[in-house]
C-alpha cells in the first residue's frame with residue numbers, strides 16, 4: 001500500500017524531504033502557512049526530478065501524489081512518517097509537536113530536521129516523548145544520503161527501528177548517533193571549519209573564493225570519498241594511523257587555529273563576506289547554482305557507484321532494492337532508467353559512449369535473466385561481446401526516461417545474438433545489435449554454456465523467432481533500408 005509522509009514546514013529542507021519521499025513513491029502532504037510554499041516546492045521538485053533518478057540504473061517507482069493541507073491536523077492524520085522542518089526555534093517546534101501528536105498515529109515516526117537541538121529538548125512537554133527523533137538531513141535532501149538519527153533515553157525502540165528501515169528504503173544512510181549532543185556530529189565539524197573561514201576573511205588572509213578553492217581543489221575531494229580517518233591513515237604511510245599522529249599530533253598544540261574564539265559578525269565583516277561572495281558567484285542565480293551543484297553531485301556519486309564505494313555503494317544497494325520485475329515472455333525489457341546529465345555532451349545530446357553503455361547494460365541484464373549472472377561468472381563462465389552495431393535514430397536528452405527492449409535473434413550453442421531497441425515512450429531513439437560468444441574464463445576460449453543457461457536461452461530464442469525480425473537487423477554501416 002502507498003505510504004504517506006506529512007511534511008511540516010516546506011522550506012529549503014522540507015521541500016527536499018518532500019521530493020525524496022515523492023520520487024520514492026510515497027504520497028506527500030505539506031503543511032506550511034507560507035502562501036509561496038507551493039511555488040517554492042515546485043522548483044525544488046523540478047531540480048529533484050532531473051537529478052535523483054539520474055543516480056539510478058533502474059526505474060524508480062512511480063511518483064506519489066503531492067497535496068497541500070490547510071492544517072497540521074489534516075496533514076498528519078493517518079501518516080506513516082511526519083517530518084518537522086519548521087524554523088530553528090524551540091518554542092515554534094514545541095507548539096508544532098503538540099499539534100502533530102494530537103492528530104498523528106501513535107506508531108508514526110516523528111522526525112525533526114533540527115540542526116542543533118537535542119531530542120530531549122525537542123521532547124519537553126510532549127504527549128509521547130519517545131516518538132520524537134532527530135532526523136537531521138543535509139541539503140539537498142533528495143540527493144545527499146546522510147541522516148543523523150538521534151533519540152533520547154526515552155526513545156521508543158520499535159519506532160526507532162521503523163525509522164531506520166524506512167530511511168534505508170528511501171536510499172538514505174541513517175547514522176545512529178550514540179549520545180545526544182548539541183548539533184549532533186556533522187555540524188560540529190562544519191561549525192569548526194566555518195569559524196576558521198570567518199577568521200581568514202576577517203584577518204584579510206583569504207577571500208571567500210580562495211577559501212572555497214582551498215577546499216574544492218584539495219581535501220574536499222578526499223573527504224567526499226574517504227572522510228577524515230581513512231584519509232589520514234593513508235597520510236601516515238605504511239606505518240598508518242600511529243605514525244600520522246606521532247608526526248602531526250604536536251601541531252594541534254601550535255597556534256594553527258583560533259580554536260573556539262568566534263569573530264564578531266560586525267556590519268563590516270558581513271559586508272566583506274557578502275561582497276566577496278557576490279564577486280565570486282553573483283553571476284549565477286541561486287537556482288542555477290543549485291542545478292550546477294546537483295549535476296556535480298550526481299556525477300561524483302555515479303563515479304563512486306562504479307567503484308561500489310561510500311555513497312556510491314549505497315546507490316548500488318538501492319538499485320538492487322528497487323529491484324527488477326520478473327521478465328514476461330515476449331520482448332524483454334532490459335533497461336528502464338533516466339538519462340543522467342553527465343551522459344550528455346556539448347550539444348546537450350547523449351554522448352556516443354553512453355549508447356554503448358546502455359546497450360552493454362541491457363546485454364548484461366539479459367545474461368542475468370537467462371542465468372548467466374554474477375554467480376555464473378564467478379564460477380568461470382561468461383559471454384564476451386564479439387561485434388556491435390549501433391544506430392543513432394533520434395535525439396536523446398538529459399532527463400529522458402528511456403527503456404530498452406531486447407529481442408533474441410539467435411541463441412544456440414556458443415552464440416548469443418541480441419537486438420536492443422532504445423525508446424523514450426513510443427519514440428525509437430537507437431538500436432544496438434550485438435553478437436556475444438560464450439567463454440570459459442579459465443581457458444579464455446569459447447565454450448558451450450551450462451545446461452540451465454542453454455535451456456532458458458532456448459525458450460527466449462524460440463519465442464522470439466515467431467516475432468517479426470526488427471527493421472535494421474543485420475544492416476551494414478551506411479546501408480539504407
Ligand SMILES: NC(=O)c1ccc[n+]([C@@H]2O[C@H](COP(=O)([O-])OP(=O)(O)OC[C@H]3O[C@@H](n4cnc5c(N)ncnc54)[C@H](O)[C@@H]3O)[C@@H](O)[C@H]2O)c1
Nearest residue numbers: 009010011012013031032034085086087088113114115139
Ligand atoms: N538549511 C539547511 O541547510 C538545513 C540543513 C539541515 C537541517 N536544517 C534544519 O531544518 C529546519 C528548517 O530549515 P530550513 O532551512 O528549511 O528553513 P526555511 O526557512 O527555508 O523553511 C522553514 C519553513 O517552515 C515554515 N513554517 C514556519 N512556521 C510553521 C508552522 N507553524 N507550521 C508549518 N510550517 C511552518 C515556513 O513558512 C518555511 O517555509 C531547521 O530546523 C534547520 O535547522 C536546515
